[in-house]
Amino acid sequence: xxxxxxxxxxxxxxxxxxxxxxxxxxxxxxxLTSVFVAGYxxxxxxxxxxxxxxxxxxxxxxxxxxxxxxxxxxxxxxAFVLYHTITWFNLTPKILVxxxxxxxxxxxxxxxxxxxxxxxxxxxxxxxVLGV
Amino acid sequence: MARSNxxxxxxxxxxxxxxxxxxxxxxxxxxxxxxxxxxAGDDPLNFDRIHSALSQPPIKLIIFTVISLPLFHWxxxxxxxxxxxxxxxxxxxxxxxxxxxxxAGTIVSAVILWNI
Amino acid sequence: xxxxMKLEIFRYRPEKESEPTFQTFEVPFRxxxxxxxxxxxxxxxxxxxxxxxxxxxxxxxxxxxVMINNVxxxxxxxxxxxxxxxxxxxxPLTGFPVERDLIFEMDDFMTKLTEIQxxxxxxxxxxxxxxxxxxxxxxxxxxxxKQYSMCINCMLCYAACPVYALDSTFIGPAAIALGQRYNxxxxxxxxxxxxxxxxxxxxxxxxxxxxxCSAVCPKDVDPAAAIQRAKVSxxxxxxxxVLIPWGKKK
Numbered sequence: 001x002x003x004x005x006x007x008x009x010x011x012x013x014x015x016x017x018x019x020x021x022x023x024x025x026x027x028x029x030x031x032l033t034s035v036f037v038a039g040y041x042x043x044x045x046x047x048x049x050x051x052x053x054x055x056x057x058x059x060x061x062x063x064x065x066x067x068x069x070x071x072x073x074x075x076x077x078x079a080f081v082l083y084h085t086i087t088w089f090n091l092t093p094k095i096l097v098x099x100x101x102x103x104x105x106x107x108x109x110x111x112x113x114x115x116x117x118x119x120x121x122x123x124x125x126x127x128x129v130l131g132v
Numbered sequence: 133m134a135r136s137n138x139x140x141x142x143x144x145x146x147x148x149x150x151x152x153x154x155x156x157x158x159x160x161x162x163x164x165x166x167x168x169x170x171x172a173g174d175d176p177l178n179f180d181r182i183h184s185a186l187s188q189p190p191i192k193l194i195i196f197t198v199i200s201l202p203l204f205h206w207x208x209x210x211x212x213x214x215x216x217x218x219x220x221x222x223x224x225x226x227x228x229x230x231x232x233x234x235x236a237g238t239i240v241s242a243v244i245l246w247n248i
Numbered sequence: 249x250x251x252x253m254k255l256e257i258f259r260y261r262p263e264k265e266s267e268p269t270f271q272t273f274e275v276p277f278r279x280x281x282x283x284x285x286x287x288x289x290x291x292x293x294x295x296x297x298x299x300x301x302x303x304x305x306x307x308x309x310x311x312x313x314v315m316i317n318n319v320x321x322x323x324x325x326x327x328x329x330x331x332x333x334x335x336x337x338x339x340p341l342t343g344f345p346v347e348r349d350l351i352f353e354m355d356d357f358m359t360k361l362t363e364i365q366x367x368x369x370x371x372x373x374x375x376x377x378x379x380x381x382x383x384x385x386x387x388x389x390x391x392x393x394k395q396y397s398m399c400i401n402c403m404l405c406y407a408a409c410p411v412y413a414l415d416s417t418f419i420g421p422a423a424i425a426l427g428q429r430y431n432x433x434x435x436x437x438x439x440x441x442x443x444x445x446x447x448x449x450x451x452x453x454x455x456x457x458x459x460x461c462s463a464v465c466p467k468d469v470d471p472a473a474a475i476q477r478a479k480v481s482x483x484x485x486x487x488x489x490v491l492i493p494w495g496k497k498k
Contacts, residue, residue, distance in 0.1 A: 007262030008345040008353055013413045015218035021318060024410065027458045031213040037152045038206035040160060041199045045241050047163075048195060051186060052248060055179045062177050066168040074164020081160060085153040091457070094473040095480060102391045114153075122158040129162055130176045138453040139486035142479060212456045216410060 033084035036077045089114040141208050141231065148205025155198055183248070192245045200238040207234035251277040253332055255286055257298065258339040260346050268346065270337075271295075277332055284312055284323040287338070300350040307466055310402030314350055315339040320407035320464045341407035343416065356416055357403055360423040363445055366430060369438025389434040396429035396474055398467040405461035405471050411454050418454045419445060421461035421471030428474040447482040455479075 018024040050061040064070060092114050093107035166172040185191050207230040214226050252274045260268040273294055275286045284302055291298050302312040305324045312323040317337050328336075344352035370376075376383060405421035412418045427446050431439045445451055455475045462472040 008347055009260050009262070009268055010345050011342070013342075013410075017410055017413065018216070023460055023463065024458070027460075028213070028216075031209055031216075031456070034206040034209035034213075037148075037156060037202045038210075040156055041202045041206075042237070043163075044159070044195070045199050045237065045244070048186065048199075048241070048248075049244050051179070051183055052244060058179050058182075062167075065163055071164055071168050074160055078157065078160045078164060081152065081156045084149070085157055088149055088153040091459075091476075094470070095476045097473065097477060099388065099391060102388045104391070118154055118157075121154045125155055125158045126162065129159070130166070130172050131181070136447060136449045136451075136453050137486075138449070139479075139483040142453070143483055143487075216414065216456060218414075220415065 029080075030083065030087045033080040033087075036080035037084060040077050040081065085118065089118070141204070144201065144204035144234075145208035146205075148201035148203065148208075151198060152202040152205055156202065159198075186245070186248050192248065196241055196245050199241045200234075203234040203237045204231075207231050251332075253277045253286070253328055254335040255283075255290070256335055256337045257287075257290075257350070258346075259298075259349055261297075261348060272335070277328055279329055281328045282324050283314070283316060283321075283326045283328065283336065283338065286328060287323060298350075299348045308400060310400035313341050313402045313404050313407065315342060315407065320404035322402060322404070322466055325466060341403055343406055343409070343413040344403070354403065357401075357406060357420070357422070360419055361401070361426060364419070364423045364427040365438060365442055366426050368430065368433065368436050369441060371437045374437065383435040385434055392434070393429050393432035396425045396432070396469060396471075399425060399429075399469050399471075400467055402466065404464045404466065405469075408460035408464040410458055410460075411456060415454065417450045419448075419451045421455075421475065422469075424452060424455075424478060425469055425471035425474040428478060431478075443482065443485070446478055447485070452478045452482060 018028040047061060050058045089111050093110040096110050098105040098110070162172060163177075167177060186195065211223075211227050211230040215223050219226060253276075254272055254274055256270050256272045258268055259271045273290045275289050275294075278285070282305075284305060287298065287300055288302075291300075300312070300314070300323075302324065303309040304311070307322055307325050310322075313320060314323050315321075315338065316323070316326050317331070318339075320341055323338075338350065340346050340350045340352045344354065344356070346352050399422055401422060403422065406412050409418070409421060412420050424446060427442045430436045431442060447453070452475050455472075457472060457476060459472045462470045465471065
C-alpha cells in the first residue's frame with residue numbers, strides 16, 4: 001500500500017488557473033468587480049467627508065468630479081459594476097427556487113423581477129438625488 | 133455542531149451585493165456622466181441642498197447602508213479571490229485584513245455621518 | 249483516402265516512469281464515433297497498454313470521465329466530429345491523484361459520498377413500522393429533490409471546480425448535491441445530522457459559486473444551485489440559533 005501511494009502522481013494547480021479557460025476568466029472578472037464596488041463606496045465616503053469640511057472643500061471636490069480623470073475612472077467603474085449587477089441578478093434563480101405545485105417558477109421570471117426592481121430603484125434614486 | 137460562523141459574513145456579502153447591484157450603477161451615472169456633463173439640472177449637488185438632506189437621520193441611515201454594506205460585499209469576495217489565486221496559507225490573515233477594513237470603513241462613515 | 253485524427257493522451261506508468269508523458273495516436277475519423285470509440289480503437293489496434301475506465305457507453309454509468317482539451321467530459325458523450333480536424337488532448341480528470349494513464353484515485357470522492365449520509369434518516373421513534381405501509385409522497389414533493397437524485401457520480405463537477413483543485417478537503421459539488429437530495433426529500437428528517445458536514449468550513453462555505461460544476465454536469469443536476477440553497481438555509485439556521493438561543497433545536 002505504501003509503494004502504491006508513493007507512485008500515485010499528484011498534479012499541481014498553477015495560480016494562473018483562471019486564465020486557462022474563458023468561464024474561469026469571466027468568473028475572476030466577476031470577483032474583481034468587488035474592488036470597483038468598494039472603490040466607489042470610498043468615493044462616496046470622501047464626498048460625505050468633504051461635506052463636513054465646509055462649502056469650499058466640498059465644492060472643490062464636486063468641481064473635480066468634472067475632470068477627465070474622474071469621468072474616466074467613473075466609466076471604468078461603471079463597466080465593472082454593471083457586470084456585477086448583471087451576473088448578480090442572473091444568479092438569483094439559482095438561489096430562489098420556487099415551485100407552484102410540481103412546476104418550477106421559470107428562471108427568467110425570477111431574474112426578470114430583479115431587473116424590474118433595479119429599474120424602479122434607479123428611477124427613485126435619480127429622482128431623490130437630482131430632485132427632478 | 134461544527135457550526136461555522138461564515139453565515140454572518142455571507143449575509144453581509146449578500147446584502148452588500150444586492151445594494152451594490154441595485155443602487156451603484158445609477159449613482160455612478162449621476163456622479164460620472166450626468167453631473168460632469170451638465171445633464172443633471174441646475175447644480176443638484178450644491179452644498180446647501182446636500183448638507184440639509186444629509187442632516188436628516190433617515191437619509192444618514194440610507195447613505196450609511198449604501199457605503200457600508202457593499203464594503204462587506206467586497207471584503208468577503210476579495211478574501212476568497214485572494215485564496216483562489218494561491219494565498220490559502222495566509223487565509224486567516226487575509227480574512228482579518230479584509231473584514232477589518234470593511235469594519236473600519238463602516239465605523240468611519242458612521243462617525244462622519246453622525247457629525248453632520 | 250481515409251480521414252484520420254490525432255489524439256494526444258496522458259500516459260503515466262508508475263513502474264517505469266516518475267513523471268507523466270503525452271503520447272500521440274492517429275485514429276480513423278468516423279462521423280458517428282465518440283472519443284471513447286477512438287480510445288477503444290487505440291487499445292484494440294495500436295497500444296494495448298493504454299488504461300482507462302468505461303462501461304455503459306451511453307452516459308448513465310459515470311465511469312468514463314476525462315479532460316478533453318481541458319474540459320471535463322464523458323468520453324462516451326464527446327463526438328470526434330465536434331473537434332475534427334484539430335488534435336484532441338485527453339487527460340485524467342483534474343484534482344485527483346493519477347494511478348495510471350487516465351485512471352485516477354477516487355477514494356476521496358467515495359469517502360465524501362458516504363460521509364454525507366445518503367439515505368433516509370428518521371428521527372427517534374418516527375420510523376414507520378412496515379405494517380403501516382410506505383411513506384407517501386406527492387409528485388410536487390418529488391419535484392423538489394428529483395433533480396439532485398439524477399447524479400451518476402461521474403466526478404466531472406469535481407474536475408471543473410477550482411476550489412477542489414486547490415484544496416481537496418472541500419466536500420465538493422456532488423456530495424453536497426447528494427446531501428440536499430435527502431434534505432429536500434419529504435420522507436427524510438436527517439438534515440440536522442448532515443449539517444455537521446454541509447455547514448462546516450470544508451462544506452458549502454468554501455464554495456465561491458464559480459458555477460462550472462453545473463455547466464459540465466451531463467445530467468443537469470445543478471450542484472451549484474444545491475450549494476447556494478444550502479448556504480441560504482444554513483444562514484437562516486445560524487440566525488435562528490443566535491437570535492433565538494432558547495428555541496428547541498430539532
